[in-house]
Amino acid sequence: MLSSTLASVPQEIVEHVAYLVATDTIVGPPIDLISLVSTSQHFYSGLSITKNLNLYANIFTFKFDTGVATRRLGVDKLTQSVLTEELQRRLILLKRIRARTESSLEQCDPRKPEDRTRLRETLFGAYLLMLENEGKNELHLRAYGIDDWLNEYWFREQGSSLATSALKADRWPDQNEEHALAMWLFWFLFKPGDHKYNQNRTMTHVLKIYALGAHVYQLAAPSWTEFFPSSRPASPEIVNHYSEAYHLSSPSMASPAILSFLSLIDRVEMSTTASDPRPQRNWGEKLYKSSSSAKWDCEWHRCVNLGRGLLKKTLTSAFTPGSIKGVWEGTFTYTEFGAYAELLGGAAPTILTKSMVVKHRQTWKLREHHLLLDSPTSGNDDEDRAPLSAGDPLRSYFATGTRVTENATGVEVQEPGANPLFYKRATSLQDDNQAVRDIILTGEGHSAWGQFSLVGRIRPCDGFISLSKDYVDGDRGKWLYRGYLIGNADGCLAGRWRDTMSPIDTAGYEGCFTMSRRI
Numbered sequence: 001m002l003s004s005t006l007a008s009v010p011q012e013i014v015e016h017v018a019y020l021v022a023t024d025t026i027v028g029p030p031i032d033l034i035s036l037v038s039t040s041q042h043f044y045s046g047l048s049i050t051k052n053l054n055l056y057a058n059i060f061t062f063k064f065d066t067g068v069a070t071r072r073l074g075v076d077k078l079t080q081s082v083l084t085e086e087l088q089r090r091l092i093l094l095k096r097i098r099a100r101t102e103s104s105l106e107q108c109d110p111r112k113p114e115d116r117t118r119l120r121e122t123l124f125g126a127y128l129l130m131l132e133n134e135g136k137n138e139l140h141l142r143a144y145g146i147d148d149w150l151n152e153y154w155f156r157e158q159g160s161s162l163a164t165s166a167l168k169a170d171r172w173p174d175q176n177e178e179h180a181l182a183m184w185l186f187w188f189l190f191k192p193g194d195h196k197y198n199q200n201r202t203m204t205h206v207l208k209i210y211a212l213g214a215h216v217y218q219l220a221a222p223s224w225t226e227f228f229p230s231s232r233p234a235s236p237e238i239v240n241h242y243s244e245a246y247h248l249s250s251p252s253m254a255s256p257a258i259l260s261f262l263s264l265i266d267r268v269e270m271s272t273t274a275s276d277p278r279p280q281r282n283w284g285e286k287l288y289k290s291s292s293s294a295k296w297d298c299e300w301h302r303c304v305n306l307g308r309g310l311l312k313k314t315l316t317s318a319f320t321p322g323s324i325k326g327v328w329e330g331t332f333t334y335t336e337f338g339a340y341a342e343l344l345g346g347a348a349p350t351i352l353t354k355s356m357v358v359k360h361r362q363t364w365k366l367r368e369h370h371l372l373l374d375s376p377t378s379g380n381d382d383e384d385r386a387p388l389s390a391g392d393p394l395r396s397y398f399a400t401g402t403r404v405t406e407n408a409t410g411v412e413v414q415e416p417g418a419n420p421l422f423y424k425r426a427t428s429l430q431d432d433n434q435a436v437r438d439i440i441l442t443g444e445g446h447s448a449w450g451q452f453s454l455v456g457r458i459r460p461c462d463g464f465i466s467l468s469k470d471y472v473d474g475d476r477g478k479w480l481y482r483g484y485l486i487g488n489a490d491g492c493l494a495g496r497w498r499d500t501m502s503p504i505d506t507a508g509y510e511g512c513f514t515m516s517r518r519i
Helices: 002-007 011-022 032-037 041-047 053-063 067-073 080-099 113-131 136-143 146-155 163-168 177-188 201-212 254-267 283-288 297-308 337-344
Strands: 237-241 244-248 326-335 357-372 403-407 410-414 421-425 436-447 450-458 465-471 478-486 492-499 510-517
Touching: 011 032, 011 041, 011 053, 032 041, 053 080, 080 113, 080 136, 113 136, 113 177, 113 237, 136 146, 146 163, 146 177, 146 201, 163 201, 177 254, 201 254, 201 510, 244 297, 254 478, 254 492, 254 510, 326 337, 326 492, 357 510, 403 436, 410 436, 421 436, 436 465, 465 492
Parallel strands: none
Antiparallel strands: 237 244, 326 357, 326 510, 357 421, 357 436, 403 410, 410 421, 436 450, 450 465, 465 478, 478 492, 492 510
């Protein structure tokens, strides 16, 4: 009797009830749905995952963020079958994070190829969740213990990063794809004000090594010495994302390491600078005040472009035109020169972990100038032809003898032996209807060391920024600032400065910097 009564319930009512049962909470699998599906053959035939893709696609949309993926990939890519498969894949991923099957050497030895592959799959899955995060994805990761996972991975002696054990043995920790992904995740989820970070010396040392060890850990891949890289940095990872195989290049770990380290020492240790005793701003919390779903678009496009080997000579989606113009405030750091000379001479990491970090505040006022696709150029107007030469990396990629003349409407750039090019000043975010081929930056600023001018370029294939900093009085010399804009227009600039006297094929004197937009 009961069976026949249940069989008479209309399918749309059954499905609606099932949806309400499955979406009682955002976090976690729809476990209560199991009992309902098992009630009768009628319910099973109408509610099983193989029979009702619409139900499980709607459950996925309720539980996870889909707005960013829809915009980036296209609504046609997110079919019911794709969303249903993605729901299953993500729940398996979250279960692995909760079980910590890859964060400890007890269950995962990254020196074994099969374990390293499994580790990389977990990290890329979590990384993509954060690149598409609008609130729900982060909620899942935190509920399933991603903070404890990362803490074990990075800061415990048995962590599978092997970073803590390497430092204990006074060896430099490795740099690899897994570490890059894990460092990005750490910064995405980092909350320096949390009491669990207080007095964590191991955390401070690990982050300090990766942030300040410029002679060991590369700032960018491809190398900063190449404006037009001849090939992609490494073999890409093939990642299953929404039932499609994407060739993705792991992001460089320097920027999140720098942001995490400076946030930690600013907020927790309340360290002071030689020029300003006030506590500095928290870079992570500043960025997360942005509600824009597009804030990680450039990080996504950077991974895609480099993974596909799309090393174009004109601007790609790895940088949003108009996003860097304006006034920026932040700090630059340096270590005592004698200690740094020891590091360049092959000293162990304890020299760096024990060294004092000095910070100075600085302010930049930047202007963007765009070479538009239909701007007059010499010769053929091939959209992927480089408008300017690669230039000198120590001069922010300008060729020796290049003249940059600025007026109220833009800049005229004259390379030796070439026709001049006019770059139009950007007045707002992506205010030009024409495509932007190339970008030049100009500006000025001040720090405790004095006033300075800024001029630079943006590498087209990945949005890598290089600025020459020239102090007005001349006594402080010329310095090269290189890094990325993380989080688009509302984000942070993070990278390293370098002296311009050392040849590019040798390690120079370097420090790090972070900047955020003046509020």
